[in-house]
Amino acid sequence: MKTDLQIAQENVMEPISKIVEKAHIDPKYVEYYGSTxxxxxxxxxxxxxxxKDGKLILVTAINPTKAGEGKxxxxxxxxxxxxxxxKNVMGCLREPSLGPVFGLKGGATGGGYAQVVPMEDINLHFTGDMHAITTxxxxxxxxxxxxxxxxxxxxIDxxxxxxxxxxxxxxxxxxxxTIAQDxxxxxxxxxxxxxxxxxxxxxxVLCLSKDLKDFEERINRCIVAYTYDDQPVTIKDLKVGGALAVVMKEAIKPNLVQTLQKTPVLIHGGxxxxxxxxxxxxxxxxxxxxxxxxxVTEAGFGADLGAEKFLDIKCRVAELKPNAIVVVATIRALKLHGGVSADELGNENVEAMLKGIENLEKHIDTVKQFGVPxxxxxxxxxxxxxxxVAALEKWCEEKGVLVSLSDAWAKxxxxxxxxxxxxxxxxxxxSHYAPIYDVNDSIENKVLTITQKVYGGKGVVFSDEAKVQIEKLxxxxxxxxxxxxxxxPMSLTDDPKIMGRPSGxxxxxxxxxxxxxxxxxxVFTGSIMTMPGLPKVPAALGMGVDENGDSYGIF
Structure with a gap:
């Protein structure tokens, strides 16, 4: 069986100029980064x-598992x-982060025969956007x-x-x-x-800005520290906003690439x-x-995270109105949610799948609340x-939910x-799209609404520190x-070990x-961290370049 990388390397890409033409983009607006x-x-x-705007389709999924979802x-x-x-169609994806690429999760360009290429470039340095953001x-x-x-x-304190x-x-x-030692x-x-x-x-800020001017205005509002008398200090106070716009003036432009089947895709931000x-x-x-x-666009992880934020933050800020939402599920993942061990997922188990289907049911319930088909x-x-497959299709039909068997990976x-x-x-x-909470409600009530409507939880427990921070805000x-x-992302709760559809x-x-x-x-919950760690055996240990100069081990 060929790896994703082998499939991508064997593919003969169209010159990017052809994709520009297919996307009906005037070449005067195009800045080429090589031929692809x-x-x-x-x-x-x-x-x-x-x-006139086209139709906007969001792809989301159930809670991710080691069994794979394939969003x-x-x-x-x-x-x-x-x-x-x-149909005249374009994809819109995020740029992969090098952390997961060399860690455990992998890239973000699809898989099998449903990939965006050049896969290696996109998953590594691409056009330098990540480096610009880091700088x-x-x-x-x-x-x-x-x-x-x-x-x-x-x-500044x-x-x-x-x-x-x-x-x-x-x-x-x-x-x-500790910095500035010695x-x-x-x-x-x-x-x-x-x-x-x-x-x-x-x-x-990059992903929510309208243009470079808006980026500079937004970045100037960012709070970086507080003074000794507890007043906020912003980037505008540091007088560096203009320099930041200079660094970002190329990264603010979307990147155009193609699928294996030569369909245009914009990849920007991550x-x-x-x-x-x-x-x-x-x-x-x-x-x-x-x-x-x-x-067609996607939002990260399950509907409890990416889709909720797409619908409550991005669409609200950008005044977007989604026309359809696709919820992706795999039978393997549903069996895992139903209690099957990872080494037995290859065995038929309709009963376990139907038990695990409660996780899918919650995500369906969640996205329905936003009023989008x-x-x-x-x-x-x-x-x-x-x-x-028949049992899952029957369950969807009985629930009145449209369902389709997708074989994108193989075909x-x-x-x-x-x-x-x-x-x-x-x-x-x-589409009767509407956010699920009033943005003018209190912070506590907005968090409670998400907890109850999206996660299916009962209540919210705020730490003493969080309460002080809320009052300050x-x-x-x-x-x-x-x-x-x-x-x-692993659970509807803030405990990654709890699968299925918990309540109370x-x-x-x-x-x-x-x-x-x-x-x-x-709002930080559970033990969430903003700097991930590597697994015991990072993916980086299996990568290299062969005698022909081709990479291997990147998925």
């Missing part, structure tokens, strides 16, 4: 401003399926610590610096460090920490969904909606039996034609911002902070 990648200048939007594979396959049935973030840190060292004109340095890598040793000329010694690049506010809001950039999504009749995509695995777009036709039918229905006038929940549980909030530039409040 390009950046699209945002000035294109001025030319397209009067063009990205389904997304890419659906893009190709829509193309095969004659932007760390320039803030450098200027901030220099300001403290050079007389501290802003009266070194113990109240909240802006973290970042690195696009999983490195647990950087979660807690001698006074190194700066003011203080405790510090790193987060992964995709968890930074710079990344969130915030984690368990920590940040988990969606590709507003700029790319809005550009795609002007260029195509159908736009939905359907379920069964991402097919080779060992799925006819009886298991690409050919395996998603039924799914594509049903998605088009959903898009023809009326109210005093500063930030109470009326959307909520960005930081929670484990509480969500435990230990920290609350504002991302003033991004425009949301981040």
């Amino acid at each position: 990648k390009a950046k699209i200048n945002n000035d294109l939007m001025q030319e397209l401003q009067d063009k 990205s594979t389904t997304t890419v396959g659906l893009v190709d399926g829509l193309s095969l049935i004659g 932007t973030n760390n320039l803030v840190s450098a200027v901030l610590d220099n300001s403290i060292y050079q007389g501290n004109e802003l009266n 070194p113990t109240k610096v909240i802006w973290k340095r970042c690195l696009d890598m999983n490195d647990r040793t950087l979660r807690s460090i 001698k006074p000329t190194n700066g003011v010694e203080r405790k510090d920490s790193f987060c992964i690049t995709v968890a930074t506010e710079v990344m969130a 915030p984690f969904a368990n920590i940040a809001h988990g969606c590709n950039s507003v700029i790319a999504t809005k550009m795609a909606l002007k260029l195509a009749d159908y736009v 939905i359907l379920v995509a069964i991402n097919k695995f080779t060992k799925d039996t006819d009886a298991e 690409g777009g050919e395996g998603t034609i039924d799914l594509a036709k049903k998605v088009v039918a959903c898009c023809d229905e009326e 109210k005093q500063l006038g930030f109470e009326h911002l959307p909520i960005c929940m930081a929670k484990t 549980f509480d969500i435990h909030v230990n920290e609350v902070k504002v991302s003033a530039g991004a425009g949301f409040i981040v």
Whole structure:
């Protein structure tokens, strides 16, 4: 069986100029990065401003498991399926982070014969956007610590610096460090920490900005520290916003690539969904909606995280109205939620699958609350039996939920034609999209609403520290911002070990902070961390370059 990398390497890509032509983009707005990648200048939007938007389709999933769900594979396959049935379509994806690539999770370009290429480039350095975001973030840190060292004109309390340095890598040793040690000329010694690049506010700001000017305005609002008298210090106070815009002026432009079947895809931005809001950039999504009749995008992890944030944050901020939502599930994952051990997932077990289906049921219930037409995509695995597939299809039909068996991994777009036709039918229905909470409600009530409506929980327990932080945010006038929940993706609860569809549980909030530039409040639950660690055997240990100069081991 060929690996994803082998399939991608054997594929003969169209010159990116051909994809530009297929996407109906005037070449004067295109900046080529070699023969297979390009950046699209945002000035294109001025030319397209009067063009009607296409239909917006969100792909989400059940809670992820080690058995695999295939959300990205389904997304890419659906893009190709829509193309095969004659639709003018574009995909919109996030950029992968190097941390998961070299760690455990892998990349984010799909799988099998439903991939975006050049897969290696996209999963590694791509067009340099991640490096620009990392540099932007760390320039803030450098200027901030220099300001403290050079007389501290802003009266910053070194113990109240909240802006973290970042690195696009999983490195647990950087979660807690001490900087400026040994001698006074190194700066003011203080405790510090790193987060992964995709968890930074710079990344969130990039993905929610309308353009470079909006990016600069937003980034200037970011709070980096507090003074000795507990007043916020912003990037605007540091007078470095202009320099940050200079660093980001290329990264702000969406990247154009193609699927294995030569369908155009915009890849731009990559915030984690368990920590940040988990969606590709507003700029790319809005550009795609002007260029195509159908736009397929995805949000990270399950519907309890990525989809909720897409619908409550991104769509609200960008005034987007999704037309259909696809919830991806696999029979393997449902069996795992139903109590089957990982080494027995290849054995037929309809009873366990029907028990685990309660997790799928909750995610269906969640997305229905937003008023958007939905359907379920069964991402097919080779060992799925006819009886298991039939039982899942019957369950969906009895629940009145449209369902389609997707074989994107093995067949690409050919395996998603039924799914594509049903998605088009959903898009023809009326969407009554609305966020599930009033943004002007209290912070506590908004968190409670998400807990009850999205997770199926009972209540919220706020730590004493979180309560103090909430009161501070109210005093500063930030109470009326959307909520960005930081929670484990593995469970509907804040405990990653609890699978299925639990009930009667509480969500435990230990920290609350504002991302003033991004425009949301981040609520940290359970033991969530902003700097992941590597597993015992990182994926990086199996990678290399062969005698022909080809990479191996990247999935």
